[in-house]
Amino acid sequence: MIYLKGLLKFLPTIGILLFIGIYIYASKLYPGGSQADLNAVGFDWSNNYWCNLMLENGLNGVKNKAQPIAITGIIILCSSMIIFFFQFANHFEKHRMWKMIIKISGTLAISSAPFIFSEYHDIMTSVLSISGTVVIIGMIRALYNNQLPFMMVMGICCILIIGLNNFFYYNENLIQYGPIVQKGAFILILSWTIGLNLISNRKNVP
Template sequence: MNAAQTNSRRWWTLSPLFGSLVFIFLYTMAAAFYPGGSQADAHAKGFSWMHNYWCNLLSGKALNGEINAGRPFAYTAMVVAALMLLGFLTVAAMGFDFSKRSKIIVLACGLLSLLPLPFLNSSYHDAVANASPFFGLVAMLFVYAGLYKSGWKSLFLFGLFNLVLVAWNNYLWHFTTLYWLPLVQKITFASFLLWICLVTVRLYRHPKGQA
């Protein structure tokens, strides 16, 4: 069986790439239908890429007091993102030459990181925002290990850069003004999605972490 035939049977490994594109579309639609209001200006019209958070799109009411028509798109986007991330971890667990125990840890931590997400727009927001990334980080550390052992240095370094972005988000949230946090949050989203897509394509072309 040649490489083309092998890849044709492994099309499912590209599911995180397709999921990322669907998430971006739904995120854009949710932002387009968001009535207005942000932390900087409660009376602003529409969604501000500079001042609005992802959580604002999940609220039933916008910060300007109007019904948030973008909420259904945002919740659908969250479900798609959760499935996409779980799919990515599955592809990575199967794509790299991990032991059976390592695969179980990756998938279990990935699932645990996603279970709290439905409570993101609730009174448990802070607890979810702290617990979910912890389990996600454990799963991602295995992915980083797979990248490093495979010699995929550029993707490994890109992954470390994303961890820096996550740390920056947490620093802004806990220790400084929140003015820049919404923008940094979006940059982090975009960077992680790009990284996931690049790793996915690389694993599709080189299963088992082959060079």
């Protein structure tokens, strides 16, 4: 029972690792087509976005077998991140208002993520970016108060790469680099999340 309780504390990390595995597996099932070449075969790590895996058909028009797997992956990731935001707020933030800001903005940001593959892609991307920036600002504040400078700097880098990701996505001259920036954002933010999950649990070991 004690072992299970301890394991539950690391659900965000477990969920992120599962997501990464699912992401890689889904990419192998993607039929093809990217922003660089609509007739390409397979998933192009340099030119395909994560949301391409969640389309009903590949950009080349072929039925996308990766869709249900990719959607499962994003649901696991979102669930894991919501748990993480609540854990983080409870462990690191003492101010009641900021604790609520982290929980609410974090949940709002992550809840919009599954809809980025729908017809509301651009709206949901904006909601995700704005809410994500708010929650990260709240987290940076908490990390500063808890004297965790390295994790605070990583949080600032997360904000910068979110902004960079949007800048590239909405700039016709730079959109070709968008998929690479998106993957960089994934790596940085998920690494930061895992690090904080480990730190918060180590901090609360009796």
